[in-house]
Amino acid sequence: MGIVRDAPGEMLDMVRKANSLDLVVTTGGASVGKYDHIVSDLKSGHLDQSSGINFWKIAMRPGKPLVYGNVDNTPILGLPGNPVSTAICALVFLRPAIAHMSRGKSDLPKFQVPVSVCLEPNDHRQDYVRANLEINDFGQTVRPAQLQDSSMLATLANANALIIRPPYDPAKKVGDLVTIFPTPDLF
Numbered sequence: 589m590g591i592v593r594d595a596p597g598e599m600l601d602m603v604r605k606a607n608s609l610d611l612v613v614t615t616g617g618a619s620v621g622k623y624d625h626i627v628s629d630l631k632s633g634h635l636d637q638s639s640g641i642n643f644w645k646i647a648m649r650p651g652k653p654l655v656y657g658n659v660d661n662t663p664i665l666g667l668p669g670n671p672v673s674t675a676i677c678a679l680v681f682l683r684p685a686i687a688h689m690s691r692g693k694s695d696l697p698k699f700q701v702p703v704s705v706c707l708e709p710n711d712h713r714q715d716y717v718r719a720n721l722e723i724n725d726f727g728q729t730v731r732p733a734q735l736q737d738s739s740m741l742a743t744l745a746n747a748n749a750l751i752i753r754p755p756y757d758p759a760k761k762v763g764d765l766v767t768i769f770p771t772p773d774l775f
Contacts, residue, residue, distance in 0.1 A: 589602050589603075589606055589612070590602075592614075594617065594623035594624075594625060595625065596625050596628060596629065596632075597625075597629060597632070598625070598629075599614065599617070599625065599626055599629045599659075599664075600629045600632070600659055603659045603660070603662055603664070604659065604660060609662045610662075610663075610689060611662070611663050611664075611665065611685065611686070611689065612659070612662055612663070612664045612665070613664075613665050613666075613667065613682060614626055614664065614665070614666045614667065615667045615668075615669060615674050616667075616668070616669030616674075617666065617669065618644070618653045618654065618655045618666035618667065618668055618669070619653040619668065619669060620653075624653075624669075626655055626664075626666040627641065627644055627655055627666075630655065630657040630659070630664065638658065638659075638660050638661045639657070639658060639659050639660055639661075640657055640658065641655060641656075641657040642656045642657050642658070643655070643656050644656075644657075647712055647713040647714060647755060648677075648680075648713055648714045648715075648716070649713045649714070649715045649716070649738075650668070650670060650672050650673035650676055650677075650716065650738035651668055651673045651676055651677040651680070651716075651738075652668070652673075652713070653666075653668045653669075653673075654666065654667065654668060654677050654681065656681075663685075665681060665682060665685065667681075667682070668738075670738040670739050671738075671739070671741045671744075672718075672737075672738045672739065672740060672741060672743070672744045673738045675744055676716050676744075676750070679696065679750075679771070679772075680716070683696075696769045697769055697770065698752070698767055698768065698769045699767070699768065699769075700765040700766065700767055700768070701721065701728055701729060701730045701765065701766065701768055702726070702727075702728075702729050702730070702762075702763045702764065702765055702766075703729065703730055703731075703732070703751070703760050703762065703763070703764055703765075703766045704722065704724075704729040704730065704731045704762060705731060705732065705762060706759070706760065706761050706762060707732070707753075707759060707760040707766075708759055709756070709757065709758050709759045710753040710754070710755065710756060710757035710758075711755070711756070712755050712756065713755060714752070714753065714754055714755055715751075715752075715753040715757075716750045716751070716752060716753075717732045717733075717736060717750060717751040717752075717753060718732070718733045718736060718743045718744050718747035718750060719731060719732045719733060719747055719748075719749045719750065719751045719768065720733070720746070720747055720748050720749060721748055721749050721768070721770065726763075730749055730751060730766060730768050732751060733746070733747055744771075747771055748770060748771060749768045749769065749770050749771060750768060750769055750771055751766050751767070751768050752766075752767045752768065752769065753766070
């Protein structure tokens with residue numbers, strides 16, 4: 589469908605003009621900025637039960653502004669605009685959605701590994717911490733990247749795993765087990 593202008597109603601018009609869509613995925617425009625119109629489009633497009641928002645703003649870091657809804661029964665997955673948030677939401681939400689729609693398997697391989705540094709307690713959001721699996725004298729460990737900002741694409745590009753920290757996960761000391769999944773080669 590191409591690039592849709594950052595103007596109210598443009599996404600709705602584009603989706604309604606298209607034929608036989610299984611899923612629409614957007615990047616950017618799902619937050620609360622001046623040029624973010626995905627949410628307002630979905631709210632204004634609610635003419636009946638075939639259009640509207642199913643959920644928006646999730647308790648996840650990075651990726652809070654993710655939005656999911658539909659336009660005339662076509663599902664819309666609005667990924668955040670920050671590149672790291674977009675990539676992680678694509679792994680956590682888009683990959684399983686496409687696998688489900690194509691009747692494939694979507695399970696990401698998760699396992700537990702000792703963490704090589706202390707971690708502070710987690711807050712109310714599920715956190716996907718960019719990290720690296722390492723082999724050292726103690727076997728395999730995982731080390732979180734020092735910088736975790738969702739605009740830091742280099743941190744994600746250099747990571748080979750994500751530590752999954754559930755909401756309110758207690759502090760971790762060196763050697764405690766954390767759940768991870770290896771990231772596919774993105775770059």
